[in-house]
Amino acid sequence: MDYTLSFSGKPPLRVRSWGNFPVELMASLAGVKPVVHVWVETQELPELERLCGALGLSQLVFGRPDDPKPGGRLEVLVGKDPRQLKDTSEAWYRPHSNPGRALGYPDCCVRSYDAWFDGAGPQGTPVEDIIRRTWRNSGPGPFPFALNNVFYHYSRRWSAGNDEKRRRIAALNPGLDLNVLNVIPWHPCSYLCAESLRKAGATWSLMQRAAPALAATLKTTLAWPVLFWDWSRFLVLQAARAAPGEWRYTAVRPPFSLVEEETAALVRGGDRLRTAGRGPLEVWKGSRRVGKLPRETLLLDFGV
Ligand SMILES: [Zn+2]
Secondary structure, eight states, X not given: OEEEEOOTTSOOEEEEOSTTHHHHHHHHXXXXXXXXXXXXXXXXXHHHHHHHHHHTOEEEEEOOTTSOSOOSEEEEEEESOHHHHHHHHHHHTSTTOXXXXXXXXXXXXXXXXXXXXXXXXXXXXXXXXXXXXXXXXXXSOOOOGGGOOTTOOTTSOOOHHHHHHHHHHHHHSTTOXXXXXXXXXXXOSSTTOHHHHHHHHHHHHHHHHHOHHHHXXXXXXXXXXXEEEETTEEEEEEEEEEETTEEEEEEEESSOOOOOHHXXXXXXXXXXXXXXXXXXXXXXXXXXXXXXXXXXXXXXEOOO
16 A cells, blocks of 8 residues: 655655555654664665655665575665664674664663563463553553554564464455554553653654544544454454443444454444453443453553
8 A cells, every 4th residue: 555745845755555664654754763674575675765865764775694685575774874774784683682772662662572572482472462461561541542552463473374364354454554553663561651652642743744644544443442352353442431441332443353253243232341440341232231251351442
């Protein structure tokens, strides 16, 4: 998918959805990400170079040192300072190095991410989805939509089976660019992380002016309560908080996921969720309780 960037006094620029690049670019131009990482097809490199040139950014093609010559795709770093690009490229594939700080992630979030990553089980099996860790570090909510990382599928533990799940999720959401559905391109340490919020605010402010279509897509997908089980199983609700521990909803919204049909049907059959504290969520229809959601269900309220 393509996006148009508009800066006053300049002709519009086209940016491709090279993964999450349109959002990353906004964060870079807003001054919150000194370096951006992007994969492009070899034949697309001149287009990326033209775009960077028009925006006063440099780019550096790099790659894993022990890899044979890359085939069709190139790994590129983009940013204002060529020296920072070089330093970041040299550290990228160093064992046990996390490039997060070079990419502008808040220090608290890098430390939290490393603790989650290092806590993985045998064969790299994640102990839990990183979102559960972020949620545990947060208060009860509601949370700012700009920190919604439910659809941010980067920097997770990935396996071959996940690619197939990702394709199935894409098939459920035709016309929706799943790669760009986040304002901050990292996992926050908490949904109240002050530094993530500051950076999200700067990115969002620029995005609304320079890429309003992208901003509109993000607002209509991110700013809702989400029932969450894992990265591939969630339900976005057109909901509003009615009282402490109670939400009224009228619909399930995109993006759609691979959540079990039984759970989806239970939620679709209700119009209200209730919980006492962090206890199980109950689904109500009018004055009747129609069921309970599994205990591991999280309600992440990104309604503000
Ligand atoms: Zn943080």
